[in-house]
Amino acid sequence: MTATASADLAAPRTRLALFLLFAPALIWLLGLIVLPHVDLAALSLRARVAPRTYEFSFANYRTFIDEPLYWHTFVRTAAMSIIATACTLLIAFPTAWYIVKIARGQAKSMLLVLCLIPFWVSETVRTLGWMILLRESGVVPHFLVALGITAQPVELLYHDATILVGLVYTSLLFMIVPLANALESLDDALIEAAYDLGGNAWSILRQIVIPHAAPGIAAGSIVVFMLTLGNYLTPTLLGGKNSLWFTEQIYAQFITRFNWEQGAAFGFLLLMLSTAIVWLGLAVSGQRFGDVMRRA
């Protein structure tokens, strides 16, 4: 009797405590994500017909379709982000494998720390570091001349490849960590068993390792893809004027042109794009979002 009574008394209090615990998260979610997006949605769906007079319109979205530069940038950003994600995966997979399955003891934690160390420096400084290395009068072109590979210093900045290098470098950690987690849980005996039963390196990778690591691969790819798609600094600094990154268009609309309506529409288009590509990626690889986020 007393036990149930106290349980009844405790119930509302527990609920209040729970609510208070969740409150910061809820406020953050509502105030910084939901509300601005509702406002942006409303902004993107109106057009200025006269000073201080607005009406409901799809004009901002129509501009996007009618102006080739905009959707060209849009498609280019998506394609480059996918390529950057794929490159990151290709580099991160062997790295994570080495850290988890080959390195032992102290070397293991040292290697993870080494992956983390670049993040102690701000992204701007890191990107400027790349500029120092790659610009025409920079370190790498100088060495290329000194080694006799090129006759004159070459400009290594402002190429698509440069943007990719920068993006992959920035994203690597976010791929390595979920991959390392996924590979950590792979029992070495499974690999040995497959080998014992006649498998070779390639078939084991394809049939045992990748299916096991799939949630980690998916989680890393989603994170890296979203970070890349929404990146502003790296494409702008390393790609210069020719980088044609969609976030630059959004920035230009909001800040340079004061056309918030157009900027909001672009922002929404980018959100739809990332959602669509992530959904497509999960559908193609047969993964479920919940599983991926749980296992990663």
Place this chain on the structure above:
Amino acid sequence: MPDLDLEVDRVSKRYGAHLAVDDLSLAVGRGSFFSILGPSGCGKTTLLRLIAGFLEPDSGDVRIGGRSMRGVLPNRRPVNMVFQHLALFPMMSVGENVGYGLARRGAAQPLIRERVATMLKRVGLPGAEGKRIDQLSGGQKHRVAIARSLVLEPTLLLLDEPLGALDLKLREHMKIELKQLQADFGTTFVYITHDQSEALVLSDHVAVMSAGRFEQVGTPQELYYQPRTPFVAGFVGANNRLTGAAARADGHFVELESAQGLTVQARPSGPIAAGDVVEAFVRPEVVSLAHDAAELAPMQRFVGRVESLLFDGANSAVLLRELRTGTEFRVALPQTGEFADLREGEQVAFGFDPQRAVCFEVTRT
């Protein structure tokens, strides 16, 4: 020896300063069940991995079916392994697990399906192809793991303590099942374990391993009744161990006097002279109990006080402390129920036939 499926010829494997397998030789006849029994760290897993090909020996050779395996990779050896935790592929169905090796060999799909179905039927899991691994019980997983290896018709099946993780009841059941499967398929099994009961129950021959070497190789009966080294006597089955000096010795019996002053007689194993430091082993079931010491004549007789009763059904025993010297003896309770009413603190006479106790000279190292 009939045809040999496995010959290990003076194989050594060293890890840094540690000699895991020390100049070890072994031969296993076709169709037999061979166990390697030893405590953890004795090198038995290393030996198994040398046979499977995951490790290369520093010296010596492994021959399987008469063919040297030097430089042959694990995926090319006619050997398959059942892993300690089975290592079934959780990303595949039961059918895909069992068919994995056949598919790797490039067998056609219809043939794989047929062979997998036949194999699953033989291990008592007909129609389980579509099940996921996590839908299987512990015993079923074992059968799938064995089926996955046997479907490839290996010359040799290696088993790395596969029953270790099971609970006692299931382990007892799987022992019988494993023995029946081996008899049914006729494949040569090499089984490693630290559990002596598994080794004794299952095997045709057992090798007792310690510190990278075989202490003794023989049938379970030989190991139990005629241990050749103190290690085997102490490791296989329960035993009372008495240490002391040989007071008197001839070729047929040794009289051991322990530091506490207890004198026991035992059969010597190997040459023992008076004055040697010796160790005697007396099995609990060899010792007889009596209320009156006179009943035990002509055996050597002692009187002890009951220290504690260890009830374990048919394996029940009693711990006695010999009155004069305080030496502890573990004595099996007779199945007749004659001493079922024994109480702690009670005095009882006990004795044993010297010919059924064995005495070794302790080699100083």
